[in-house]
Amino acid sequence: MSEIPHVVAVLGRGLVDPDQAVVTADDLGLTRGDGCFDSARVVTDLAGVPLVVDLDDHLHRLGRSARAMAIDMPHLLEWTRLVEEALSQWSTPGEAVLKLVLTRGREWRGGGPTAMVTITHRGPSAVAGSPRAITAVTLTRGHPSDAFTDAPWLLGGIKTLSYVVNVAAQREARSRGADDVIFTTTDGYALDGPTSGLLVARGGALLSTPTGGTGILESVTVAAIFEAARADGLETRYELVPVADLHTADGVWLVSSGRGPALVTALDGRPLTTAPGLAARVAGWAGF
Amino acid sequence: MSEIPHVVAVLGRGLVDPDQAVVTADDLGLTRGDGCFDSARVVTDLAGVPLVVDLDDHLHRLGRSARAMAIDMPHLLEWTRLVEEALSQWSTPGEAVLKLVLTRGREWRGGGPTAMVTITHRGPSAVAGSPRAITAVTLTRGHPSDAFTDAPWLLGGIKTLSYVVNVAAQREARSRGADDVIFTTTDGYALDGPTSGLLVARGGALLSTPTGGTGILESVTVAAIFEAARADGLETRYELVPVADLHTADGVWLVSSGRGPALVTALDGRPLTTAPGLAARVAGWAGF
Structure with missing residues (x-):
């Protein structure tokens, strides 16, 4: 799957085809922007081994955002496992962005927050070390x-x-x-x-x-x-x-x-x- | 389907089970709150016939929102048809809210805006004519x-x-x-x-x-x-x-x-x- 430029993993569901819908019409993240996110840098070497930079810092910042919004933050272990699941499908060399997304969840049915991880390639123009x-x-x-x-x-x-x-x-x-x-x-x-x-x-x-x-x-x-x-x-x-x-x-x-x-x-x-x-x-x- | 307290209709897809996901992980409405919406009052009589109040005004305000955000607004006829499709499944007497949602669409794949209509009952406490x-x-x-x-x-x-x-x-x-x-x-x-x-x-x-x-x-x-x-x-x-x-x-x-x-x-x-x-x-x- 190394050609796939996007990876999506949803808590409670695991890896999902990026073209597949993952959020219902009443998800408060969609209808109210009621959720939080954080983004971390992913650097993948020529052998296809990805590394997330400062993942803990970004997870902690996400946790602070969730607390301030009174959204239940999934346990750090659940996030870490979800990130690992996403990374297991990522081997595109170069720079990418890992995004952690947490919404308040569904308005009509309850069921708790929606949590997902995506990885997106930054494209050929984004090369580590190049002047910006x-x-x-x-x-x-x-x-x-x-x-x-x-x-x-x-x-x-x-x-x-x-x-x-x-x-x-x-x-x-x-x-x-x-x-x-x-x-x-x-x-x-x-x-x-x-x-x-x-x-x-x-x-x-x-x-x-x-x-x-x-x-x-x-x-x-x-x-x-x-x-x-x-x-x-x-x-x-x-x-x-x-x-x-x-x-x-x-x-x-x-x-x-x-x-x-x-x-x-x-x-x-x-x-x-x-x-x-x-x-x-x-x-x-x-x-x- | 008159017992169902929620209806969802998505442009290009029609009626959707409210528990079914309709939006992908890269939809800019979800990831950036990059979209607009409008809400109109629905009054349904005891015979189960729903009426949307001032639908045109709300559609026009949605159109102004979309223009200001440079999002392609689906044609009014498409919206009207989508609203009719949703209303065809709505017969719960009393007060409800019809919501028109328009997002900039997918970040990774293009394909244009995401447009949907939802109808939600306001619950037994919302009775027309009651003092608020x-x-x-x-x-x-x-x-x-x-x-x-x-x-x-x-x-x-x-x-x-x-x-x-x-x-x-x-x-x-x-x-x-x-x-x-x-x-x-x-x-x-x-x-x-x-x-x-x-x-x-x-x-x-x-x-x-x-x-x-x-x-x-x-x-x-x-x-x-x-x-x-x-x-x-x-x-x-x-x-x-x-x-x-x-x-x-x-x-x-x-x-x-x-x-x-x-x-x-x-x-x-x-x-x-x-x-x-x-x-x-x-x-x-x-x-x-």
Whole structure:
């Protein structure tokens, strides 16, 4: 089955033909976006042996999302077995994305949450070690930087299945001729990307947007970069960066587990410069 | 099949057993909440003949949602036929909700949008003509009242499948001992409910929140009430109402096609009073 570019495994059902329907019309993940997900990088060597990067971190983040939404999280052992089942059918060399999806389940019949794992190839263009340079535009998220403080019903910091604004923002970026988006607040700060965390180099330190009141998602990859950078002697801080500062920074990246750190070379049509050698160091810290 | 409390019909497939899966793991409606929906009231008489209220209005609003999201809307004739197919299996007397669901379709295979219709009974407690009185709490939506101006990527006014904040807010209301929510802006105005429009009687006029910059959804039922109230000689206006004014208003309702106008009798634990006779008039204007 090594030619199959997609694998689907559903909890309680096992491996499923990717063309087969798996979710009923009343699944709250479908009808309300009422569920959460997480994505991890899969690297498969030329012998066809896949490795999931930081699977535990992503499973734990999914567990935090589920708890915040009061969705019963299947046991980690069940997830691990489901991931193994999916991986047993995956041997396409190169980069892929493993997605963990958890919904609140059916509205009409009960029966508990729906849980599934998918693996998707990132295509021939996604080659580990290749430089990733992108252009971006800033788009408002429509809220101030403290909007999510004391408002847990807004589900800040949670990777829910209600993801459509992220999709629409990326469509807006493409319509403006850019690759990606840096979201901004109504009070003038940079937030994150639709599917990525923000990393800014400034004054010899690495900065990223704080979670909490900003509502942004904690980034597993930013945390990994911070850890490696600190071991290399750099200062790292979670602090709000004014949008204007992006244009004078020593480097700006949008960081995700699938793509790694993508260097932003132009923002809103204006070129950004990067301190010499820094892009390679950031890629190294990220393990890309 | 009159005992079956749920009906599902899928475009290109027809009637489907409600327990049968209809959506694949890569459907963007499921994985990204990337789709839209609309809901209409179904009234079925004792002879089992169902009637959908304002179906055309709801289909047109769905079409506007689809256009704003750049999703191909199936032809109205296809929708009408699908609705008729679903209705042909529906004869449960009383109140039901007909839901039109449209997703962007599959990510891996193409094939166009996924479209389906479901009918769900509202249960024995939902009887036409019965008084509907609820308690509510105010919860911030985290954004100012003009957040959606010139920001189409935020998908204001569109009934998308990314609906989870509405669900979480209703959960928060229940945990506070209330039935429902009136969302508020960071600049102190009332918006709407998670699944309903807001109607306020004040100074002899009926008010409802304007669409546009507020991001709220246009309410088919508020529009119907406004039309009937104007024919009855009342003034109606779309204008922002300060949250504080809700406590001194002549009446506050959360209005939806399924439930009709639900009178809010207490807000944040404080009783609200309603001008004598007004609740019955509003119910009449709404056709409930």
